[in-house]
Amino acid sequence: MLLKFKNHILFHFPFLQKAKILIAVSGGLDSMVLLHLIAQLNLEFAVAHCNFQLRKDESDEDEDFVKSYCKENSIQGFFQKFNTNQFSEDEKVSIQVAARKLRYEWFYELLATENYDFVLTAHHLDDQLETFLINFSRGTGLDGLCGIPSQNDKIIRPLLIFSRDEITTFANENKLKWRDDSSNASDTYLRNKIRHHVVPILKELNPSFLNSFENTIQHLNQAQSLVDDASRIVYRKVVQDVDNQKIIDLNELLQLPNYQAYLFQWLSPFGFLAWQDIYDLVEAQSGKQIFSEHFRLVKDRETLIIETRSDKISDEYFIHKNQSELNFPLKLTFCNVSDITISNSKTIFVDVYALKFPLKLRKWQEGDYFYPFGMSGKKKLSKFFKDEKFSIIDKENAWLLCSENQIIWLVGKRLDDRFKVTENTQTIIKIQLV
Amino acid sequence: MLLKFKNHILFHFPFLQKAKILIAVSGGLDSMVLLHLIAQLNLEFAVAHCNFQLRKDESDEDEDFVKSYCKENSIQGFFQKFNTNQFSEDEKVSIQVAARKLRYEWFYELLATENYDFVLTAHHLDDQLETFLINFSRGTGLDGLCGIPSQNDKIIRPLLIFSRDEITTFANENKLKWRDDSSNASDTYLRNKIRHHVVPILKELNPSFLNSFENTIQHLNQAQSLVDDASRIVYRKVVQDVDNQKIIDLNELLQLPNYQAYLFQWLSPFGFLAWQDIYDLVEAQSGKQIFSEHFRLVKDRETLIIETRSDKISDEYFIHKNQSELNFPLKLTFCNVSDITISNSKTIFVDVYALKFPLKLRKWQEGDYFYPFGMSGKKKLSKFFKDEKFSIIDKENAWLLCSENQIIWLVGKRLDDRFKVTENTQTIIKIQLV
Numbered sequence: 001m002l003l004k005f006k007n008h009i010l011f012h013f014p015f016l017q018k019a020k021i022l023i024a025v026s027g028g029l030d031s032m033v034l035l036h037l038i039a040q041l042n043l044e045f046a047v048a049h050c051n052f053q054l055r056k057d058e059s060d061e062d063e064d065f066v067k068s069y070c071k072e073n074s075i076q077g078f079f080q081k082f083n084t085n086q087f088s089e090d091e092k093v094s095i096q097v098a099a100r101k102l103r104y105e106w107f108y109e110l111l112a113t114e115n116y117d118f119v120l121t122a123h124h125l126d127d128q129l130e131t132f133l134i135n136f137s138r139g140t141g142l143d144g145l146c147g148i149p150s151q152n153d154k155i156i157r158p159l160l161i162f163s164r165d166e167i168t169t170f171a172n173e174n175k176l177k178w179r180d181d182s183s184n185a186s187d188t189y190l191r192n193k194i195r196h197h198v199v200p201i202l203k204e205l206n207p208s209f210l211n212s213f214e215n216t217i218q219h220l221n222q223a224q225s226l227v228d229d230a231s232r233i234v235y236r237k238v239v240q241d242v243d244n245q246k247i248i249d250l251n252e253l254l255q256l257p258n259y260q261a262y263l264f265q266w267l268s269p270f271g272f273l274a275w276q277d278i279y280d281l282v283e284a285q286s287g288k289q290i291f292s293e294h295f296r297l298v299k300d301r302e303t304l305i306i307e308t309r310s311d312k313i314s315d316e317y318f319i320h321k322n323q324s325e326l327n328f329p330l331k332l333t334f335c336n337v338s339d340i341t342i343s344n345s346k347t348i349f350v351d352v353y354a355l356k357f358p359l360k361l362r363k364w365q366e367g368d369y370f371y372p373f374g375m376s377g378k379k380k381l382s383k384f385f386k387d388e389k390f391s392i393i394d395k396e397n398a399w400l401l402c403s404e405n406q407i408i409w410l411v412g413k414r415l416d417d418r419f420k421v422t423e424n425t426q427t428i429i430k431i432q433l434v
Numbered sequence: 435m436l437l438k439f440k441n442h443i444l445f446h447f448p449f450l451q452k453a454k455i456l457i458a459v460s461g462g463l464d465s466m467v468l469l470h471l472i473a474q475l476n477l478e479f480a481v482a483h484c485n486f487q488l489r490k491d492e493s494d495e496d497e498d499f500v501k502s503y504c505k506e507n508s509i510q511g512f513f514q515k516f517n518t519n520q521f522s523e524d525e526k527v528s529i530q531v532a533a534r535k536l537r538y539e540w541f542y543e544l545l546a547t548e549n550y551d552f553v554l555t556a557h558h559l560d561d562q563l564e565t566f567l568i569n570f571s572r573g574t575g576l577d578g579l580c581g582i583p584s585q586n587d588k589i590i591r592p593l594l595i596f597s598r599d600e601i602t603t604f605a606n607e608n609k610l611k612w613r614d615d616s617s618n619a620s621d622t623y624l625r626n627k628i629r630h631h632v633v634p635i636l637k638e639l640n641p642s643f644l645n646s647f648e649n650t651i652q653h654l655n656q657a658q659s660l661v662d663d664a665s666r667i668v669y670r671k672v673v674q675d676v677d678n679q680k681i682i683d684l685n686e687l688l689q690l691p692n693y694q695a696y697l698f699q700w701l702s703p704f705g706f707l708a709w710q711d712i713y714d715l716v717e718a719q720s721g722k723q724i725f726s727e728h729f730r731l732v733k734d735r736e737t738l739i740i741e742t743r744s745d746k747i748s749d750e751y752f753i754h755k756n757q758s759e760l761n762f763p764l765k766l767t768f769c770n771v772s773d774i775t776i777s778n779s780k781t782i783f784v785d786v787y788a789l790k791f792p793l794k795l796r797k798w799q800e801g802d803y804f805y806p807f808g809m810s811g812k813k814k815l816s817k818f819f820k821d822e823k824f825s826i827i828d829k830e831n832a833w834l835l836c837s838e839n840q841i842i843w844l845v846g847k848r849l850d851d852r853f854k855v856t857e858n859t860q861t862i863i864k865i866q867l868v
Contacts (some may be wrong), residue, residue, distance in 0.1 A: 138637045141653035142576065190639055197635050205571045205624055212573025219575035219630025222695035227657050228690070230664035258663070261656035 001170045005037050019117040021045040027062040030122035032178040046076035050103050052084040112336045123157045126164040133194045140180040147217045231265040248304040270295045270387040331434040350419045352427040360402045370407035371417040435604045439471045453551040455479040461496040464556035466612040467601050479509040486518040539756040546770045557591045560598040567628045580658050581651045582710050665699040680740040704729045754793040765868040784853045786861040794836045804841035805851040
């Protein structure tokens with residue numbers, strides 16, 4: 001297995017040889033094998049361990065186990081405790097989604113603050129298969145069957161070519177130690193049912209099933225890349241991006257025998273899912289409209305127009321600590337960095353210690369004031385708008401990023417002086433309007 | 435169920451209301467339900483029953499059952515016995531493939547000779563699901579997960595929206611009679627294992643699993659249509675069709691980040707499946723080549739060329755009775771028709787009773803002679819070539835369609851007078867070079 005792993009890394013991730021790597025290590029079987037394999041390859045790496053505090057003492061014992069292992073083997077380790085239950089409640093997401101969010105946000109923070117290049121996780125081929133079958137059991141599209149990617153930006157999963165059996169055998173042969181996760185045995189009901197009742201039958205029916213499955217996933221990913229190509233090529237012919245609207249030319253669209261497939265590609269990212277309604281809208285009278293959570297789709301003569309719901313624009317949006325991006329109503333990214341690089345109207349650098357989380361994104365109100373960077377003293381926002389010759393529409397479209405009641409940023413226009421990076425700043429956060 | 439069926443037919447197959455329909459009826463549960471439903475709709479239909487003679491008396495009893503049903507209900511019925519075992523041996527295909535081939539070829543023959551427009555079969559949603567899982571268990575691509583189409587040319591499957599449970603309930607409620615197929619219980623090992631062990635778990639995990647599955651299949655088919663679009667759009671930019679070669683421009687191809695996905699789309703229909711070899715060929719020296727069963731793929735400077743293997747061209751190819759097409763080395767279609775329409779160099783009409791099956795397609799040899807249509811008497815082929823000013827290459831590319839040792843057709847050029855349709859002809863076969 002070591003040789004196959006070495007070749008896999010050399011062939012598919014040659015850049016890891018000159019990279020600084022973080023390995024996500026829970027202390028369980030899979031991640032301890034990954035750690036052991038990487039340690040044989042003479043790469044520069046450290047360990048990152050998340051303690052989600054979901055299993056009381058056990059969670060802490062896992063952390064201690066990884067800590068001791070790092071100490072004994074002189075491996076640098078990063079350890080982080082999360083209040084996962086709290087986060088799950090606050091964000092109104094499941095525990096699994098909360099844990100995943102916290103984990104990846106912390107990894108990205110570590111990459112930035114500690115100057116690492118990639119995070120390696122220990123997902124394997126059986127994880128891949130179970131995810132496929134879970135998505136399939138719930139109903140999905142091609143993307144849901146394409147599996148976990150072996151590389152997704154800075155996250156790399158080099159064990160995806162190995163089965164659970166191979167990994168277990170390797171761990172035993174090499175007398176590795178690991179912690180059994182008591183939640184693995186119960187895990188989620190769904191995953192377990194699939195792992196213990198569906199997968200064994202598939203493996204029995206086809207002794208080389210996992211190999212076939214690897215090929216299937218590869219073919220499906222290739223198909224997905226062609227779907228993306230077609231979607232993009234036809235989008236350019238049929239859709240116009242104008243300001244905050246996307247305008248679909250129905251005369252062009254309806255020339256395509258499979259136009260419904262294109263509508264699905266373009267509209268589902270905006271949360272439109274009532275397909276029969278959408279297909280009906282194509283034929284409907286001008287003025288008819290349907291809504292997704294945040295967007296409106298309106299038939300306007302020979303076009304369909306996608307735009308933000310006006311009733312949604314006046315909302316407030318919150319950005320939590322460690323949240324790496326906000327996608328709506330604007331796309332903002334948040335990233336801890338070690339130094340200031342080029343700043344411009346779309347990129348600001350802020351002193352983290354001046355911030356009170358959660359940050360809030362909101363529209364301006366009469367009476368708002370801030371301390372425009374580069375000016376002395378405070379200024380009413382209405383005065384600032386006037387001096388900068390903002391049109392009514394400019395003012396309507398303006399967003400404020402705030403820390404409690406203080407304005408941090410008139411987004412895309414001006415930083416507030418109180419939040420700027422100074423020589424005393426210890427931790428810098430880079431915020432970008434994308 | 436009747437109402438849902440009615441609406442489904444009206445919405446998706448409105449043209450059936452003015453069509454002449456053949457219903458494929460085995461006598462089993464599914465097809466008897468289909469027959470019962472169609473009978474309620476006031477459509478013009480007849481029954482077609484295949485007796486594959488695979489289960490001795492039982493097969494004959496099924497035929498008798500359908501015959502009696504048709505008689506009692508004054509329904510026109512077509513009945514055909516097949517020597518499926520023999521055909522399976524002759525064609526070197528499995529019994530299942532043989533039965534499918536015989537069935538659909540006979541259906542197409544009936545459509546043509548009896549002037550019907552469509553054949554309806556009783557495949558349902560559980561068949562669809564089992565086929566998906568069988569293909570998945572073996573390893574497949576997107577096409578293998580797209581399921582059985584609800585319409586494929588003249589074959590329509592209007593029960594695909596119903597589950598096996600719905601169909602069973604309907605049959606019981608309406609006190610329908612049907613024959614239980616003893617082979618259903620054993621069926622194939624693979625399909626049964628999936629039906630009885632995998633499907634129940636998926637249904638247990640998600641109570642509306644079959645609905646989700648229907649949506650999944652629809653999404654996958656839409657994705658497949660986008661894959662086909664991308665493949666076709668990019669093919670036009672990157673591939674030149676010249677005579678018998680397809681020339682792939684590598685300079686264009688390699689600009690695509692996912693060029694391997696395109697090669698897969700274009701090459702797999704030619705039987706190329708050794709993907710690593712193909713991807714290596716892209717980088718290989720000029721002159722390097724690989725082979726599929728019938729084709730050669732050669733690197734030639736900045737191109738990849740697909741062409742027929744020269745060592746395969748001198749083979750003989752056989753066309754069996756009821757075979758509706760030959761795809762290699764030429765594409766020929768065979769179709770029983772009731773009358774002669776326009777004939778030209780690419781389309782001939784032949785008296786079936788003059789033919790001895792299997793027909794043979796072969797290259798010409800010294801000594802060959804035939805009776806050119808429109809000339810009196812016989813003529814040596816070499817003399818005919820000379821008179822018609824055939825070049826050496828024309829002669830090399832010439833194919834003869836033969837019945838035993840007699841030439842029926844110098845393909846694409848001239849019919850033999852002995853096989854022409856006369857006033858005494860009872861059954862006409864139309865042969866086309868496509």
